[in-house]
Amino acid sequence: MRASHDVRARRAGGANSERRRRQTLIAWLFTAPFVVVFAVFMILPIASSIGFSFTDMTAQDIQSPFNVDFVGFEQYANVLSDPEFQNAAWVTALFVIVGIPVTVALGLGLALALNSGIRRLRPIYRVAFYAPVVTSVVAVSVIWRYILARDGLLNMVLALVGVEGPDWLNSTTWALPSLILMAVWRNTGTLMIIFLAGLQAIPTDVREAAEMDGAGRWRRLRSVTLPLLRPTMLLGSVLISVGYLQFFEEAFVMTQGGPLSSTLSMTYYTFNTFGFGDFAKASAASYIMFVVIAAVSILQFRLLRRST
Amino acid sequence: MTKLLSARxxxxxxxTAGLVAWLAPFAWMVLGSFKTQDEIFADPPTWWPQSPTGGNFTRWLTELNFGTFFTNSLVVAVITVLGNxxxxxxxxxxxxxxxxxxxRILLGVVLVTIMVPGVVTFVPLFVIVAKMGILDSYAALVLPFLTQPVGVFLMRQFMLDIPDSLLEAARIDGASELRIFTRIVLPLCGPALATLGILTFLGSWNNFLWPLVASQTEEMYTLPVALSLYSTGQYATDYGTLxxxxxxxxxxILALFVSLQRYFVQGIATMGLK
Known part of the structure; x- marks a missing residue:
């Protein structure tokens, strides 16, 4: 009895596994182009990045990347003890810590305003506030360098109200805030759209119930809307911080990392180290960045999973 | 009632004030691009171009290889989009x-690599591409971006919603997987393909770090690379040209965005920031 059952199961399993084997072959044929490109240009670089970071590889070793010496964690120690890197980490941290709250606050304000029952110009506002997101950072950096020049638009406007603005990008005090200002301008639209979607997902009956209970506008915002929007806000800020952690192009075009390295970010440091031909050290620096970004991304992934 | 009206x-x-501030940089860019070099440095500065000139644009077409840069950007973007x-x-x-x-392993690897930023891979990527002998070529600019894990994820999520019964019916009728894919699945994926295509085009058109590293001669510069190098080099103060x-x-890209904004906005949640 038992035996015959097993045989039957095996026979059915045999047909199934035959089908599965066929499907496996077809599936891997479908994925083959992706797998090849992905293996050579993604997996291999990720693996060799770790590999390089434990060697003394330089630009001279390109033709024989295996002919290098293993140096253990020396490159990591070099990077972490490099005052230029410590400065870059500080600059990047400031960029994120100041930039994120400002971007989130503005994006939230815009989303709330656009969701507050105004109909007439809503599509126009949405397009206008989102437009900077689609533009090339290099191109907008050129524009902002022109705006922030000593006689630029910003100082012209400030002069109208009697304020004499500084030479924004050539001041160690103002250069980084200027780059943050531009990043806020370029990224607020993303958060506006994400927050708008979040707001529209809040069921209207929840809000109506609060209204029936006599909660005023402000009270409803604080006690109903914002708590319900929290997952969206966390997700949005993490999403933006992954981008902010890698900021580079703005500094490359607007300040070249200056004045006095006051805008030299971690990506810029990695790029410069690479430019000096110090591939191993650059790999170590990029891996340190990766760990930071991965930590932030894992947080993002967890939030995503919780919110869906 | 009046209170509500006034709040609105x-x-x-x-x-509207925000909108003006938000669009001012674009307006300032357009105004400046029509000013002569003398006017840009005029003291006191001018708001409106006093003697509008198209010279800054013709300089790109004649002295600077705009045609080459534009072609490079476009070719790279189009091939990247088609590949993706x-x-x-x-x-x-x-x-x-x-x-x-x-x-499961494939899906896991795809999901994990979505998070890997370009700054982590560009050094070894440079070594690999140099070793292959394709530095400073379209291949170098296109191949690393020909597929992206986030695109795979986007398409998979969309295809999960296609009813299995539809595919089973076709399988019973003896249709091959290739046929089912091209005749049934792809036609149903229009919106997802549009989103993926547009966001890939956007990412490629604006891409900077890798093209900067991988292109060695002017012949292979994309538009952002050319502009960035001019803006930090010999044209650093020639704002009209820049x-x-x-x-x-x-x-x-703005024209594309305004005409296809639905797809741009749809994709943000799925693709995140590039």
Whole structure:
């Protein structure tokens, strides 16, 4: 009895596994182009990045990347003890810590305003506030360098109200805030759209119930809307911080990392180290960045999973 | 009632003021691109171009190789888009609708690598591409971006919603997987393909770090690389030329955005920031 059952199961399993084997072959044929490109240009670089970071590889070793010496964690120690890197980490941290709250606050304000029952110009506002997101950072950096020049638009406007603005990008005090200002301008639209979607997902009956209970506008915002929007806000800020952690192009075009390295970010440091031909050290620096970004991304992934 | 009205009026005022501030950089760019070099450095500065000139644009066409840069940007973007549409949807189909050995591992690897930023891979990528002898070529600019894990994820998520019964019916009728994919699945994926295509185009058009590293001669510069190198090099103070360059990079993508904004906005949640 038992035996015959097993045989039957095996026979059915045999047909199934035959089908599965066929499907496996077809599936891997479908994925083959992706797998090849992905293996050579993604997996291999990720693996060799770790590999390089434990060697003394330089630009001279390109033709024989295996002919290098293993140096253990020396490159990591070099990077972490490099005052230029410590400065870059500080600059990047400031960029994120100041930039994120400002971007989130503005994006939230815009989303709330656009969701507050105004109909007439809503599509126009949405397009206008989102437009900077689609533009090339290099191109907008050129524009902002022109705006922030000593006689630029910003100082012209400030002069109208009697304020004499500084030479924004050539001041160690103002250069980084200027780059943050531009990043806020370029990224607020993303958060506006994400927050708008979040707001529209809040069921209207929840809000109506609060209204029936006599909660005023402000009270409803604080006690109903914002708590319900929290997952969206966390997700949005993490999403933006992954981008902010890698900021580079703005500094490359607007300040070249200056004045006095006051805008030299971690990506810029990695790029410069690479430019000096110090591939191993650059790999170590990029891996340190990766760990930071991965930590932030894992947080993002967890939030995503919780919110869906 | 009056209080509500005035709150709404205030919202409009604030939003409109914000809108003006938000669009001012674009307006300033366009105005500046029509100013002569003398006027840009004029003291006191001018708001409106006093003697509008198209010279900044013709300089790009004559002295600077705008044609080359534009062609490079466009060729790279178009090939990248086509590669992503085809390859990502093929993998997406396998992951969403087939049962095969190694599926979970493949999906896991795809998900994990979505998070890997370009700054981590560009050094070894440079070594690999140099070793292959394709530095400073279209191949170098295109191949690393020909597929992207996030595109695979996007297509898989969309295809999960296609009813299995539809595919089973076709399978029973003896249709091959290739036929099912091209005749049934792809036509149903229009919106996802549009989103993926547009966001890939955007990412490629604006891409900077890798093209900067991988292109060695002017022949292979894309528009952002050319503009960035001019803006930090010999044209550093020639704002008329630089702003005209910015206009030339930004205008095509803004036009695309305004006409196809639905797909742009749809994709943000799925693709995140690039």
């Amino acid at each position: 009026a205030l919202t409009y005022v604030v939003l 549409l085809l390859f990502c949807s093929m993998v997406g189909y396998a992951l969403a609708k087939m049962d095969f050995a190694g599926k 702003l005209a360059g910015a206009v030339l990079i930004i205008t095509p």
